[in-house]
Amino acid sequence: MNAVPHVVIVGGGFAGLWATRALASAKVRITLLDRGNHHLFQPLLYQVATAGLSAPDIAAPLRHILRGQRNVTVLMGEATVIDKTARRVQLASGDALEYDALMVCTGATHAYFGHDEWAPHAPGLKTLDDALAIRRRVLxxxxxxxxxxxxxxRAALLTFAVVGGGPTGVELAGTLAEIARHTLRKEFRNIDPGSARVLLLEAGPRVLATFPEALSAKAAKQLARLGVEVRTGVPVSSIDAQGFVLGDQRVEACTVLWAAGVAASPLARSLDVPLDRAGRVAVEPDLTLPGHPEIFIAGDLATVKWGERLVPGVAPAAKQMGSYVARVLRARFANQPAPPPFGYKDYGNLATIGRRAAVVDLHGWHFSGYFAWVFWLVAHVFFLIGFRNRVVVLLDWAMAYWTYQRNARIVLGKDTMSR
Amino acid sequence: MNAVPHVVIVGGGFAGLWATRALASAKVRITLLDRGNHHLFQPLLYQVATAGLSAPDIAAPLRHILRGQRNVTVLMGEATVIDKTARRVQLASGDALEYDALMVCTGATHAYFGHDEWAPHAPGLKTLDDALAIRRRVLxxxxxxxxxxxxxxRAALLTFAVVGGGPTGVELAGTLAEIARHTLRKEFRNIDPGSARVLLLEAGPRVLATFPEALSAKAAKQLARLGVEVRTGVPVSSIDAQGFVLGDQRVEACTVLWAAGVAASPLARSLDVPLDRAGRVAVEPDLTLPGHPEIFIAGDLATVKWGERLVPGVAPAAKQMGSYVARVLRARFANQPAPPPFGYKDYGNLATIGRRAAVVDLHGWHFSGYFAWVFWLVAHVFFLIGFRNRVVVLLDWAMAYWTYQRNARIVLGKDTMSR
Structure with missing residues (x-):
């Protein structure tokens, strides 16, 4: 038998990749499984959707990132069932992977609050394919x-609605307004793109609800300045191919984008444990599955207490969970004492709104506007994986800043959805 | 009535775009119709297919290119029927465009020599979507x-065949070999990508048949050095999901790419004129349709005599035809004498083979190898539209050159084809 323990990591997002890297020097055999071939820098995904960046700018092949780490085998494939008793992950291809330790970090997908019939009319943004589909619809x-x-x-075609006032919704709405007002100026002969309506629909009382109230108000003001109509406090009650209903008001809109609900990846169901309303798994303080110390859940798939609140579903949290799981495994395989429970370190909260507009909340140090936007930009480019990506993204943004142009305004593929 | 004549141009490739631009100062109203929203720099399409460049690097929105030309309306849509009597182009949307002059330049598509059943097993390369589908299959x-x-x-999965030894086939095969031998080196644990077989299949006696024989021989030698098995003189007699038959030899290969036959766009059929075997239209010396001086055919859709031969289906020829049609129209609408018949000016013939390998034929001045490759690269980047594209493409190539890496190795979309 193979004496080296086999760690299977399902999902090559921030949690999975960070865990894999942190196990580089450990005496383990790692199999990293992902449905795609790439790690995606999700915080910039909205830029691909809004034609500012091209798909390869924010993604890198997992096996290229990990080419030097000899204890890792990267596999492209889909896990369908986890058999906890046999300690085996079943793949869609028919193969199976047996594990000594398993980490599941397959993230989240869109959720339509029980209205799955809205899905074809209001696409969400989680993968590069989602982003290209949204780009195609908008253009x-x-x-x-x-x-x-x-x-x-024509008015309905020029009405764009974004459902959900969280960071993704705010970014999408702000950028759509910029495209209509600036990018497409003077390029059309029969329409004035600047007359397009961009609505941001938030059922709760304010946008960016996880930020302090003062910053939410600043964000709403900056959105209004960019030309976005912000509607808070009223839920969307219906979405179809021609438009949506907000409270008792019907609005004709050919493009509705979904940035409201997320649900954990369906793989969690095969774990046969209670899931929360969003399909996430409540884990032990060391991120293991209750009763199964050999199974770890991390990233957006895990519900982890953080004082009175939950650890938010953001990239830094997923990275921290990934590194933590690696620490636990290293200690365990070296027969050393287990590290203390997982503690989330909150470095702050950033959201961009559009050209020269962002809000930043760094432990009570709040700022917004141009400086916040520069801060956001530097932070995001800094964390992008790959030298070339950074250079090209900076170049794209410099060009976009000076010319208002967006370099990826290319319609790819055919829209196989309802419109 | 509108006194300004209406020129409808169908197709925003090299012929259509060059005609449109050359009519900038003419007193005409132009409608430029294209199925996509972008002009594509087709000579670099194989780089998108082989993950060297991203789609937006080699494409630019037509309406952005033409935003300053006030006499042009760009429309994204598909022409289905040309009614010569009513002087009307019917669109798939149900609308119609009436014209005073019409230019049809919708180019070519793949042709499988009567074997349309090969199409799902051997995709061709004409559009960005084709390129992304090929990239997906190869990766x-x-x-x-x-x-x-x-x-x-496993051996079948690592066998790649390119059918057709023209410039596109040579480029694809050379680049596939480079990917297998260099780009993917050390990234796999169970296979050695360098053991992949790349075959280039040409039914005729030599690759690059339009080049002088000595350069064909040089190209074959450079291909062999890159690791490509070149098979000439034997036609492919069958292609299916598992492989192909060459003469009487069956080869198991999961990836077969088609770079052999092209056929003119099917729109030509609705012109109700005799077409040649490839579906192209034989035009008058002034590129008009016989009996219809108000209809021009240009680019790959037209069969134009060039001495004993035909004008080749290359980008410079399409640009020249486009500019020529604009000259004829300008003269006609200004009641000036018609210009002399179209004459093709041949500036030479380039083909790239792979890293540091290319062949160049400039009116009898032949060269190959490293210098030819640099010449090819400079020429292609120079002719790319858009400052940003040039900078990013150069950056991608500089990085690719030094690191052997290819920056667009991202699998997008799902393969809806047979495998």
Whole structure:
């Protein structure tokens, strides 16, 4: 038998990749399994959706990132069932992986609050394919409006709604407004893209609810300045191919984007443990599955207490969980005492709104506007993986800043959805 | 009525875009119709297919390129029927465009010599979506090989065949060999990507048949040095999901790419004129349709005599035809004498083979190897549209040159084809 323990990590996002890297010097055999071939820098995904960056700018092949780490085998494939008793992960290909320790970090997907019929009309943003589908819809809406003669239909084509006022919704709405007001200026002959309506719909009382109230108010003001109509306090009650209903008001809109609900990846169901409303797994303080110290859950898939609150579903939290799982495993395989329970270290909270507008909350030090935007930009480019990506992203942004142009305005693929 | 004549240009490739630009100062109203929203720099399409460049690097939105030209309306849409009598182009959307002059330059698509059943097993390379589909197949084949335990199946996954020894086939085969031998080195644990077979299949007696024989021989030698098995003189007689038959030899290969036959775009059929075997339209010396001086055919869709030969289907020829059509129209609308018949000016012929290998034929001045490759690179980057594209492409190539890495190794979309 193989004396070296086999660690299977399902999911190559921030949690999985950080755990893998932190096990570089450990005497383990790691198999990192992911449905795609790449690690995705999700915080910039909205830039691909809004044609500011191209897909390869924010993604890198997992096996390239890990090429030097000899104890890792990267596999592209999909886990379908976890058999806790046999300690085996079943793959869609028919193969199976047996493990001594398992880490599940497959993240989250969109959730439509029980309204799955909204899904084809309001695509969400979690993968590069999602981003390219949103890009295609947004650019195609302007193209169709240019050819449309019926004024009502044209207005509907030029109405864009984003559901959900969290960071992703705010970023999408702010950037859509910038595209309409600036990027596409003077490029159309029959329509004025600047007349497009961009609505941001938040059922709760304010946008960016996880930020201090003063910053939420600043963000709402900056959104308004960019031309976004912010509607808070009223839930969306219906979405179809022609528009949506907000409270008792019907709005005709051909493009509705979903940035509201997330649900944990369905793989969690095969763990046969109680899940919370969003499908996440409540874990022990050391991120293991109750009763199964050999199974770890990390990233957006895990519900972890953080004082009165929960650890937020953000990239730094996923990285910290990944590194923590690696620490636990290293100690365990070296027969050393287990580290103290996982503690989330909050470095602050950033959200960008659009050109020269962002809000930053660093442990009580709050700022917004131009300086916050520069801070956000530097932080994000700094954390991007890969030298080339950083250079190209900076170049794209410098060009976009000076010219208002967006370099990835290319419609790819055919829209196989309802419109 | 509108006194300004309406020129409808169908297709925003080199012919259509060059005609549009050359009509900038003419007193006409131009509608430029294209199925996509972008002009594509087709000579570098194989780089997107082989993960060297990202899609937006080699494409630019047509309406952005033409934003300053006030006499142009760009429309994204598909022409389905040309009604010569009513002088009207019918669109798939149900709309129609009436014209005073029409230019059709919708280019070519793949042709499988009557074997359309090969299409799902041997994708061709004409659009960005084609390129992303080929990229997905090639990268996925290596991923599947890494997970495959059956040695025969693994060998089939690591066998890549390119059908057609013209410039596109040579570029694809050379780059595939480079990816296998260099780019993916040390990134796999169960397979050696360097053991992959890359075959270039040409039914005729030599690769790059439009080049002088000595350069064809040089190209074959450079391909062999890169690790490509060149097979000339034997036609492919069958292609299926598992492989192909060459003469009487069956080869198991999971990835077969098609770079052999092209056929003119099917729109030509609705012109109701005789077409040649490849579906192209034989035009008058002024590129008009016989009997219809108001209809021009240009680019790959047109069969134009060039001495004993035909004008080749290359980008410079399409640009020249586009500019020529604009000259004819300008003269006609200004009631000036028509210019002399179209004459193709041949500036030479370049083909790249792979890293540091290319062949160049400049009117009898032939060279190959490293210097030819640098010449090819400079020429192509120079002709790329857009400052940002040039900078990013140069940066990508500089990085690729020094590190052997390819920056767009991202699998996008799902393969909806047979495998």
């Amino acid at each position: 195609t809406a302007f193209e169709r409006a240019e050819a449309e003669r019926d004024p009502a239909r | 996925t084949a290596f991923e599947r090989a890494e997970a495959e335990r059956d040695p025969a199946r």
